Amino acid sequence: MPEAILLRGGRVVDPAAGRDEVADVGVAEGRIVPPDALPAGALELDCSGLVIAPGLVDPHTHLRQPGGEDAETVETGCRAAALGGYTAVAPMANTDPVADDAAVIREVIDLAAAAGLCDVYPVGAVTRGLAGEDLAELGEMVEAGVRVFSDDGRVVANPQLLRNALTYALAFGEVAIAEHCEDPALSEGGQMHEGQHSAVLGLQGKPRESEEIVVARDLALARLTGGRLHLLHLSSAGSVEMVRRAKAEGLRVTAEVTPHHLVFTDADLVTYDTNLKVNPPLRTAEDRAALRRGLADGTIDVIGTDHAPHPVERKEVEFDQAAPGTIGLETALAAVLTELVEPGELSLLRAIEAMSTAPARLLGAADHGGPIEPGRPAMLVAFDPAATWVVEPPFASRSRNSAFIGRTLRGRVVHTIYRGELVVADGKAER
Numbered sequence: 001m002p003e004a005i006l007l008r009g010g011r012v013v014d015p016a017a018g019r020d021e022v023a024d025v026g027v028a029e030g031r032i033v034p035p036d037a038l039p040a041g042a043l044e045l046d047c048s049g050l051v052i053a054p055g056l057v058d059p060h061t062h063l064r065q066p067g068g069e070d071a072e073t074v075e076t077g078c079r080a081a082a083l084g085g086y087t088a089v090a091p092m093a094n095t096d097p098v099a100d101d102a103a104v105i106r107e108v109i110d111l112a113a114a115a116g117l118c119d120v121y122p123v124g125a126v127t128r129g130l131a132g133e134d135l136a137e138l139g140e141m142v143e144a145g146v147r148v149f150s151d152d153g154r155v156v157a158n159p160q161l162l163r164n165a166l167t168y169a170l171a172f173g174e175v176a177i178a179e180h181c182e183d184p185a186l187s188e189g190g191q192m193h194e195g196q197h198s199a200v201l202g203l204q205g206k207p208r209e210s211e212e213i214v215v216a217r218d219l220a221l222a223r224l225t226g227g228r229l230h231l232l233h234l235s236s237a238g239s240v241e242m243v244r245r246a247k248a249e250g251l252r253v254t255a256e257v258t259p260h261h262l263v264f265t266d267a268d269l270v271t272y273d274t275n276l277k278v279n280p281p282l283r284t285a286e287d288r289a290a291l292r293r294g295l296a297d298g299t300i301d302v303i304g305t306d307h308a309p310h311p312v313e314r315k316e317v318e319f320d321q322a323a324p325g326t327i328g329l330e331t332a333l334a335a336v337l338t339e340l341v342e343p344g345e346l347s348l349l350r351a352i353e354a355m356s357t358a359p360a361r362l363l364g365a366a367d368h369g370g371p372i373e374p375g376r377p378a379m380l381v382a383f384d385p386a387a388t389w390v391v392e393p394p395f396a397s398r399s400r401n402s403a404f405i406g407r408t409l410r411g412r413v414v415h416t417i418y419r420g421e422l423v424v425a426d427g428k429a430e431r
């Protein structure tokens with residue numbers, strides 16, 4: 001590993017500094033340094049034609065360890081993340097055992113430290129065992145470093161319990177409760193979005209209302225408590241509009257969208273591709289357009305992959321038997337560049353903000369998200385916005401259930417620098 005690196009001639013896109021210009025960037029001893037302060041013999045990387053940005057931060061990842069190592073481990077997930085340009089990811093709590101106490105949180109942090117590929121900011125469970133009955137040990141997990149709590153995969157169905165969680169979290173400062181907005185009764189048995197396409201395909205649907213009812217309820221509880229609410233993977237136009245109004249009102253709410261909800265619609269399910277079976281389901285072109293507008297205007301704050309690895313036996317089955325979810329760490333940046341930035345629907349600066357600066361703020365990940373300034377920890381990605389590639393297995397992820405298989409994407413990660421070290425060089429993982 002070189003002690004020092006000079007990234008020469010790249011386009012530096014740094015939302016935290018409001019900066020978009022061609023410049024050299026120096027890295028030494030784990031930190032950003034002025035290029036003229038680099039020691040002799042620094043490794044020089046020609047970055048002309050590349051974009052240099054703060055390392056990406058994924059606020060919504062499933063690393064599956066402990067308990068689901070047949071689908072992913074912390075190490076394989078972190079390698080997928082590094083190859084996707086991420087320097088930090090937030091693994092969700094729905095592991096086995098559930099991350100509902102400090103011991104599991106520390107285990108995941110230690111596994112990531114041993115892998116040395118990216119930082120993890122584990123999300124703690126809101127309720128013990130994700131059972132929705134009693135609050136988990138929030139205080140103990142905050143001490144272990146947790147800043148976001150979620151029962152993702154399930155909604156906190158009991159409104160009194162969510163009220164207590166939002167109120168209790170206030171005692172810890174900038175701690176957010178992140179909700180998977182889905183009414184379990186309304187979506188029971190649903191395989192896809194309920195609409196014209198579900199009728200034609202003969203699959204049971206999940207109506208938009210199963211999400212919107214929970215979004216409305218949760219915003220009311222955020223108003224009641226003054227607590228900090230984060231809404232995961234929004235899928236419907238109505239949800240976006242409610243968040244827009246809540247923000248205008250001054251509620252402390254943030255929202256997320258996934259790359260797959262920004263790219264696909266329920267019409268794509270005509271192939272019965274189980275990799276497009278996700279939760280919440282892909283909705284209509286109007287919903288997708290509202291998600292894109294909400295992301296562009298800042299109503300939706302962050303892009304989270306909801307990277308959800310599954311072993312083949314849970315995906316290569318009949319549609320109604322398949323587990324919901326797609327992997328996403330290795331394709332997220334290219335999907336956003338191809339589908340939103342390239343057509344001019346989203347500025348590159350806003351894309352990087354939503355994939356790095358804003359999620360770093362949500363997670364309290366002070367080392368991440370920029371600015372790219374001397375003295376800051378060197379967390380960087382360099383990508384080629386013009387390189388095209390076809391998504392196909394194998395992946396660095398242990399799983400292969402990608403909704404993007406077969407798609408041609410534009411934009412490829414070339415280098416990822418994590419704590420000053422090149423963990424991905426020329427598109428290949430170094431460890």
Ligand SMILES: [Zn+2]
Nearest residue numbers: 152153180232
């Ligand atoms: Zn979820």
